[in-house]
Structure formats: C-alpha cells, structure tokens
Amino acid sequence: MHYLPYGIAAWIFCVGIYGAIVSRNLIHLAMCLAVTQSSTYILLLSIGYRKNATAPVFKGFENRTKGVDPVVQALTLTDIVVSVTVIALILALALDAHKDAGTVDPDELVGLRG
Amino acid sequence: MNRRAIRGLVALPAIGVLGVLLAWGTSGLAPFGHFHGFYGQLLNAITLPERHTTNTVTAIVFDYRGIDTMGEELILFAAVVGVVLLLRGAGKPTTRDVAQDEVRSDALRYFGVAGAALAVLVGLWLVAFGLVTPGGGFQGGVAIASGVVVLFLTAGFRSWRRVGKERHLDPLEGTGAAAFITLGLATLIAGAPFLHNFLGPGEAGTLFSGGSLSFLNWAVALEVAAANVVLYTEFLAQYVVSLVRDTGDE
Numbered sequence: 001m002h003y004l005p006y007g008i009a010a011w012i013f014c015v016g017i018y019g020a021i022v023s024r025n026l027i028h029l030a031m032c033l034a035v036t037q038s039s040t041y042i043l044l045l046s047i048g049y050r051k052n053a054t055a056p057v058f059k060g061f062e063n064r065t066k067g068v069d070p071v072v073q074a075l076t077l078t079d080i081v082v083s084v085t086v087i088a089l090i091l092a093l094a095l096d097a098h099k100d101a102g103t104v105d106p107d108e109l110v111g112l113r114g
Numbered sequence: 115m116n117r118r119a120i121r122g123l124v125a126l127p128a129i130g131v132l133g134v135l136l137a138w139g140t141s142g143l144a145p146f147g148h149f150h151g152f153y154g155q156l157l158n159a160i161t162l163p164e165r166h167t168t169n170t171v172t173a174i175v176f177d178y179r180g181i182d183t184m185g186e187e188l189i190l191f192a193a194v195v196g197v198v199l200l201l202r203g204a205g206k207p208t209t210r211d212v213a214q215d216e217v218r219s220d221a222l223r224y225f226g227v228a229g230a231a232l233a234v235l236v237g238l239w240l241v242a243f244g245l246v247t248p249g250g251g252f253q254g255g256v257a258i259a260s261g262v263v264v265l266f267l268t269a270g271f272r273s274w275r276r277v278g279k280e281r282h283l284d285p286l287e288g289t290g291a292a293a294f295i296t297l298g299l300a301t302l303i304a305g306a307p308f309l310h311n312f313l314g315p316g317e318a319g320t321l322f323s324g325g326s327l328s329f330l331n332w333a334v335a336l337e338v339a340a341a342n343v344v345l346y347t348e349f350l351a352q353y354v355v356s357l358v359r360d361t362g363d364e
Binding site: 002003004005006007010013017021022046047048049050051055056057058059060066067068069070071072073074077078080081082084085086088089091092093095096107 | 117121125129132136140143144145146147148149150151153154155157158161162168169170171174175179182183186189190192193194196197200201246247248250252319345348349352
C-alpha cells in the first residue's frame with residue numbers, strides 16, 4: 001500500500017503515452033498529453049502527503065498543526081498552467097493543419113505544401 | 115514494413131528505458147505519507163508568523179517563489195499570443211452567419227445568465243480570499259473565465275461576443291501580465307528587492323493579510339481570466355465557422 005499512489009500515477013502516465021503512440025488524430029494526441037500530464041499532478045501531490053496532516057491552509061487553527069507539503073502543491077499549480085498552455089497551442093496548430101491539409105491524421109500530413 | 119511496425123520498433127525501446135527509469139525513480143521516493151521534505155515543513159512553520167498569510171501555498175506562489183510565478187504568467191501570456199497569431203482573422207464568422215445558434219428557450223437563457231453570474235462571483239471570492247483560505251489568482255481567474263463560457267453555452271455566440279470583444283480583452287490580458295512585472299520593477303526602483311512586500315505583512319486571516327501580495331494576486335487573476343477568455347473566444351470563433359460550413363453557406 002505504501003507505493004500504491006505512485007503506481008496509480010505511473011499507470012495513468014503509461015495510459016497517456018500508449019494513447020499518444022497509437023494516436024491517429026492530432027486532437028486525440030492533445031487529449032493523451034493531457035492524461036499523461038495529469039499523472040504528474042497525482043505524483044506531486046502524493047509525494048507531499050503526510051499522514052495525519054491537514055491542508056497547508058491554517059485559517060482557524062489555534063495551535064499549529066502538522067500540514068502536508070505546500071511546495072509540491074504550488075508546483076502542481078505551475079504544472080496545470082503549463083498543461084493548459086501546451087494543449088491550447090497544440091489544438092491551435094491542429095486547427096491550422098486541418099485548414100491547410102483537410103485532415104488531422106499525422107500520417108496524412110506528411111506531404112508539405114508551400 | 116508498414117507504418118505500424120515502424121512505430122512499434124521506435125516505441126518499444128523507448129518504453130523499455132522509460133519503464134526502467136520510472137521504477138528506479140519511484141523506488142527512491144519516501145513511502146506514501148512519510149515525506150519529510152525540510153523546505154515544505156519550514157515554510158508551513160514560518161509563513162504565518164513571517165508573512166501573516168494563512169494559505170501557505172499562495173504565500174509560496176506570490177512571495178517565496180514569486181519570480182517563478184512571473185515566469186509562469188509570461189508562459190501563459192506567450193501561449194495566448196501564439197494561439198491568437200495562429201487563429202485570429204482566419205475565417206471569422208460575420209454576424210449574419212452565426213444567427214443559427216441563437217438560443218430560443220427563455221428558461222435556458224435566464225438560468226444561464228444566473229449560472230454565469232454565480233461562476234464569476236465564486237471566482238472573485240476565490241481571488242479575494244486567496245491568501246486566507248484555499249484559492250488564489252490562478253484558481254479564481256479560471257473560475258471567472260468559466261462564467262463567460264456558461265454565457266456562450268446558454269445564450270449563444272452573439273450574446274457572448276457582446277462581452278468578449280478583442281479590443282477589450284487584449285488590453286486586459288496585457289495589463290495583467292504587465293502589472294506583475296511593474297510591481298516588481300517599482301520596488302526595485304524604490305531601492306527594495308524585486309517584488310518586495312512594500313505594505314508590510316498586514317493582519318493574518320483578514321483581507322489585508324499579505325500586504326502587497328494581494329496586488330500580485332489580483333494581477334495574476336486578471337491575466338489568467340483574460341487569457342482564458344481570449345483562448346475560448348478564438349477557439350469558439352473557429353467552431354462557429356465550422357458550424358456554418360457544415361450546414362452549407364447560403
């Protein structure tokens with residue numbers, strides 16, 4: 001049980017990577033990347049978890065209680081922002097490719113035209 | 115050899131290496147629930163006495179690692195600029211074209227407007243108390259932007275476009291990004307360190323906690339909300355163009 005959350009993160013990561021490898025559609029690929037990246041949120045948050053600790057928000061606590069690690073939570077926030085920007089750009093590029101070539105299948109996008 | 119076989123040949127060794135790295139990396143981690151990172155524990159202990167903020171995560175984002183957040187905000191800004199460069203102006207629908215997505219149900223329209231107002235309100239609340247309770251500029255900004263999407267879903271593209279005009283949205287987004295840097299540079303010019311808290315720590319647990327950190331918080335909220343709304347505008351404009359194409363241009 002001690003390593004189960006890490007295992008879940010690894011499993012989600014593998015699912016995303018598998019999807020990206022067999023993907024035949026750029027939009028599907030962007031979704032796979034989102035899945036892959038969400039595994040890093042689980043990994044970061046489960047690394048920072050401490051048994052019997054509260055969230056690192058201490059409003060309303062009279063005596064100082066033990067909190068989970070706040071640094072990985074801040075990192076997760078950065079992670080989510082990066083994920084949003086990457087997916088927005090990939091989707092915009094996919095739209096652009098579809099406008100030019102009429103397809104979002106990477107295999108059919110091989111022939112470049114000026 | 116077909117494409118499928120080539121793909122397998124390229125992927126298998128890479129997956130093997132990745133799997134070994136993953137197993138090796140995970141085996142070095144502390145068992146779940148037993149993490150003893152010194153940095154995190156230190157920040158949990160000193161944030162309230164030192165910065166008078168009860169939300170340690172927001173204090174890290176805007177104070178202890180404030181310069182990282184500036185980079186993060188600029189990443190978002192750059193990505194939005196990229197999307198706008200790629201998509202804007204390419205097949206923009208005219209007002210006549212988008213008439214067919216008009217919402218005819220009054221109930222849907224009223225509940226939609228109420229839902230949008232609620233989302234914006236929750237967003238503003240998340241931002242305002244970002245240094246006190248869970249929340250902050252990033253989370254609140256996204257919630258505010260989601261209110262605009264509710265408006266699109268329930269009231270149609272045209273009503274939504276009345277709110278989301280480029281000449282209003284783009285300056286807002288730029289202001290959000292610029293305000294963060296300006297606040298940092300202003301403290302530098304005044305002779306203090308970059309992003310120095312010039313108002314002092316304030317009173318813990320109130321809206322005044324964190325001092326000038328709340329300005330950074332609101333700058334990020336503005337940037338994130340405007341960036342998300344600009345992104346939605348660009349993608350939805352493309353979607354409406356595709357609707358017009360599918361039903362045939364007449």
